[in-house]
Amino acid sequence: MAADFExxxxxxxxxxxxxxxxxxxxxxxxxxxxxxxxxLMQRAESDEACHVIVFASADPDYFIPHVDVTRISExxxxxxxxxxxxxxxxxxxxxxESRLVTIAQVEGRVRGAGxxxxxxxxxxxxxxxxxxxxQPESGFGLIxxxxxxxxxxxxxxxxxxxxxxxxADDYAADLAERYVCTNRALPVGTHVECILMLAHRIAAFPxxxxxxxxxxxxxxxxxxxxxxxxxxDLFLECARDPEAQKRIQTAMTRGFQTHEGELALGHxxxxx
Amino acid sequence: MAADFExxxxxxxxxxxxxxxxxxxxxxxxxxxxxxxxxLMQRAESDEACHVIVFASADPDYFIPHVDVTRISExxxxxxxxxxxxxxxxxxxxxxESRLVTIAQVEGRVRGAGxxxxxxxxxxxxxxxxxxxxQPESGFGLIxxxxxxxxxxxxxxxxxxxxxxxxADDYAADLAERYVCTNRALPVGTHVECILMLAHRIAAFPxxxxxxxxxxxxxxxxxxxxxxxxxxDLFLECARDPEAQKRIQTAMTRGFQTHEGELALGHxxxxx
Amino acid sequence: MAADFExxxxxxxxxxxxxxxxxxxxxxxxxxxxxxxxxLMQRAESDEACHVIVFASADPDYFIPHVDVTRISExxxxxxxxxxxxxxxxxxxxxxESRLVTIAQVEGRVRGAGxxxxxxxxxxxxxxxxxxxxQPESGFGLIxxxxxxxxxxxxxxxxxxxxxxxxADDYAADLAERYVCTNRALPVGTHVECILMLAHRIAAFPxxxxxxxxxxxxxxxxxxxxxxxxxxDLFLECARDPEAQKRIQTAMTRGFQTHEGELALGHxxxxx
Numbered sequence: 001m002a003a004d005f006e007x008x009x010x011x012x013x014x015x016x017x018x019x020x021x022x023x024x025x026x027x028x029x030x031x032x033x034x035x036x037x038x039x040l041m042q043r044a045e046s047d048e049a050c051h052v053i054v055f056a057s058a059d060p061d062y063f064i065p066h067v068d069v070t071r072i073s074e075x076x077x078x079x080x081x082x083x084x085x086x087x088x089x090x091x092x093x094x095x096x097e098s099r100l101v102t103i104a105q106v107e108g109r110v111r112g113a114g115x116x117x118x119x120x121x122x123x124x125x126x127x128x129x130x131x132x133x134x135q136p137e138s139g140f141g142l143i144x145x146x147x148x149x150x151x152x153x154x155x156x157x158x159x160x161x162x163x164x165x166x167x168a169d170d171y172a173a174d175l176a177e178r179y180v181c182t183n184r185a186l187p188v189g190t191h192v193e194c195i196l197m198l199a200h201r202i203a204a205f206p207x208x209x210x211x212x213x214x215x216x217x218x219x220x221x222x223x224x225x226x227x228x229x230x231x232x233d234l235f236l237e238c239a240r241d242p243e244a245q246k247r248i249q250t251a252m253t254r255g256f257q258t259h260e261g262e263l264a265l266g267h268x269x270x271x272x
Numbered sequence: 273m274a275a276d277f278e279x280x281x282x283x284x285x286x287x288x289x290x291x292x293x294x295x296x297x298x299x300x301x302x303x304x305x306x307x308x309x310x311x312l313m314q315r316a317e318s319d320e321a322c323h324v325i326v327f328a329s330a331d332p333d334y335f336i337p338h339v340d341v342t343r344i345s346e347x348x349x350x351x352x353x354x355x356x357x358x359x360x361x362x363x364x365x366x367x368x369e370s371r372l373v374t375i376a377q378v379e380g381r382v383r384g385a386g387x388x389x390x391x392x393x394x395x396x397x398x399x400x401x402x403x404x405x406x407q408p409e410s411g412f413g414l415i416x417x418x419x420x421x422x423x424x425x426x427x428x429x430x431x432x433x434x435x436x437x438x439x440a441d442d443y444a445a446d447l448a449e450r451y452v453c454t455n456r457a458l459p460v461g462t463h464v465e466c467i468l469m470l471a472h473r474i475a476a477f478p479x480x481x482x483x484x485x486x487x488x489x490x491x492x493x494x495x496x497x498x499x500x501x502x503x504x505d506l507f508l509e510c511a512r513d514p515e516a517q518k519r520i521q522t523a524m525t526r527g528f529q530t531h532e533g534e535l536a537l538g539h540x541x542x543x544x
Numbered sequence: 545m546a547a548d549f550e551x552x553x554x555x556x557x558x559x560x561x562x563x564x565x566x567x568x569x570x571x572x573x574x575x576x577x578x579x580x581x582x583x584l585m586q587r588a589e590s591d592e593a594c595h596v597i598v599f600a601s602a603d604p605d606y607f608i609p610h611v612d613v614t615r616i617s618e619x620x621x622x623x624x625x626x627x628x629x630x631x632x633x634x635x636x637x638x639x640x641e642s643r644l645v646t647i648a649q650v651e652g653r654v655r656g657a658g659x660x661x662x663x664x665x666x667x668x669x670x671x672x673x674x675x676x677x678x679q680p681e682s683g684f685g686l687i688x689x690x691x692x693x694x695x696x697x698x699x700x701x702x703x704x705x706x707x708x709x710x711x712a713d714d715y716a717a718d719l720a721e722r723y724v725c726t727n728r729a730l731p732v733g734t735h736v737e738c739i740l741m742l743a744h745r746i747a748a749f750p751x752x753x754x755x756x757x758x759x760x761x762x763x764x765x766x767x768x769x770x771x772x773x774x775x776x777d778l779f780l781e782c783a784r785d786p787e788a789q790k791r792i793q794t795a796m797t798r799g800f801q802t803h804e805g806e807l808a809l810g811h812x813x814x815x816x
Contacts, residue, residue: 096430101438122434141750143757150764155429157699158640158765162666163727165757166645166746183435201542202438206413206515212506213415213437220422220495221430223764234756243750270745368702373710394706427701455707473814474710478685478787484778485687485709492694492767493702 064114145235336386417507608658689779
């Protein structure tokens with residue numbers, strides 16, 4: 001099955017699908033990763049024996065750092081294959097509405113639209129020692145356009161949402177837990193087993209009640225499609241701003257979108 | 273006064289009413305407990321000298337575990353005596369709208385609709401060493417129909433609300449505090465005194481301002497009646513599902529709704 | 545520049561404006577402080593080189609305790625100079641909508657409308673050892689009318705918001721952090737430097753994206769103007785109540801609105 005999705009290594013473990021994101025060099029949300037993510041969602045949702053998906057990363061340093069800023073229109077076209085809308089925000093909102101329960105097992109760096117993918121999952125657990133979070137968009141004059149404003153503002157409240165989005169710097173798993181960006185931070189060593197047990201426990205319960213429950217929770221906590229779409233459009237507008245373009249270009253010359261260069265992205269941004 | 277309410281032992285301490293829930297064997301929200309809860313609310317609200325109610329349990333192991341699943345229509349009829357609607361969700365919402373300030377002093381297990389009773393109270397403090405929380409409904413293919421979805425989603429945010437409601441397992445007072453299910457977890461030994469001091473402090477302040485304050489906070493944070501009613505209806509629909517009925521029947525044979533059998537309910541559920 | 549604002553000592557540090565609140569004896573939100581706060585906001589917003597304001601206090605014991613209850617109509621008239629509305633709630637909401645990023649560096653006591661000023665700021669950091677929070681209004685039969693109900697209910701959730709507003713007592717920086725009243729509590733000694741670094745980091749990022757971001761977050765998390773206005777009106781109504789007037793008068797005879805008398809305000813209130 002792995003062959004079908006190239007950038008996603010897939011194993012089926014009973015009713016639980018285990019997915020390792022493997023899009024070297026840094027799991028960038030580019031054309032390939034978005035294409036196979038769409039295919040995977042279609043495949044998993046059509047398999048009635050599949051109830052839960054666990055997303056992990058094959059790269060210990062990066063879960064998903066952010067979108068490929070050099071291919072914005074192309075990866076958005078891939079997203080449109082599932083939703084009809086060239087928008088990562090709408091694609092991720094669709095993931096939140098899935099009948100499947102999605103769990104993010106976060107190790108390494110999760111930033112920008114990668115962070116929004118994680119926020120769109122139903123449950124998310126961070127490896128205490130290794131998970132790193134950030135919304136770097138402000139540093140370039142961009143905004144989190146893939147749903148981050150919608151999720152983070154509701155979860156963190158106005159001041160903490162402003163904090164993490166204006167600061168554009170990395171923060172660790174313990175702060176992410178205190179700020180409700182993640183369900184819980186779990187110590188490496190036990191976290192994989194904890195998540196797997198939870199996934200199988202949930203998958204064993206009746207699907208009908210689960211679907212009703214998720215729909216009711218989404219009715220309260222999932223922002224309207226229009227708000228996701230508006231953020232998505234504003235991201236594009238901001239990205240066309242010459243000042244933003246200049247900052248992105250400068251960042252590219254300093255290692256942006258490379259494995260080495262993004263290890264300390266908060267520092268790179270402040271030097272642009 | 274205790275004689276009036278049978279399953280509720282009542283003492284008046286100045287402007288504060290102290291209520292011990294005493295409905296053996298496990299304080300199930302059945303016909304008796306709901307009947308006397310309604311009577312108590314009517315009595316307390318009509319007494320102008322009463323300003324605050326503190327609810328505690330006479331059973332150290334159980335605060336309120338959940339509804340009596342063998343008597344759903346009957347206990348709902350009791351709730352209708354106060355509100356005109358055969359729904360625990362509407363009854364508990366009515367409690368949240370009361371002019372009285374209600375405080376839950378949680379020791380032992382509080383699960384299902386018992387947890388919703390606690391969530392409907394204005395303030396809730398958990399005994400750090402003994403309080404145990406859970407929303408077990410998913411394990412049976414049911415949903416939290418008595419207001420739990422409304423309260424928990426707003427308090428915990430989407431992912432943590434999904435976590436506790438999909439997992440259907442017990443969690444302790446410290447996690448309940450971190451997840452904002454409870455105001456604070458207080459060490460046994462000091463918690464009764466702390467709560468009593470707070471109750472008397474609040475009761476001594478002017479009632480007029482307090483009523484305005486509570487109304488304004490409810491206008492923001494208390495979900496619309498229609499949403500409570502909808503959850504209540506969906507709970508009934510889920511409960512009629514043959515799969516749910518089968519799981520409930522199996523659970524009954526394994527100690528569900530008994531003092532011994534529910535000590536580790538999360539485990540019982542996963543074996544059904 | 546300090547001379548222009550009397551009760552506010554102002555220094556410009558690049559794109560960051562540093563403001564020390566200095567309105568002895570206790571930084572009461574009275575006629576003078578509100579007048580100069582309005583002037584400062586007008587001045588800072590019209591200066592295109594200014595991007596961030598950091599508010600601190602010149603008095604280690606008091607940040608802003610609350611409004612001057614003896615001059616309610618007069619300080620409200622000062623607020624109307626900026627917004628056309630004689631209401632602190634509307635003035636503070638205007639601050640939240642500013643293109644400027646505002647940061648409160650809280651040391652000492654912040655209570656009542658002072659707390660609402662801090663809640664209206666975009667970011668707020670409390671000195672771990674010295675910051676003290678409270679909403680004392682309930683103790684007098686008043687309500688938090690300057691936006692506190694709107695902010696606190698959304699940030700803390702129903703039960704914790706009721707807790708801090710019904711209790712009317714002081715709470716320390718660590719609880720304020722757990723209750724999401726503050727972004728973070730930072731140890732004295734490092735907190736000034738942390739805040740200054742953050743202020744300069746934010747100010748160096750493009751202004752255009754920041755404005756879009758703040759507008760989008762406000763659209764979600766900043767309550768409608770009508771709700772602020774309604775709370776403001778209800779505060780006035782409550783303040784006219786003879787019981788509230790009597791409590792305020794008694795409190796004045798026991799040191800209310802004096803430096804010494806308000807050190808332990810929670811105790812003073814319970815004795816009125």
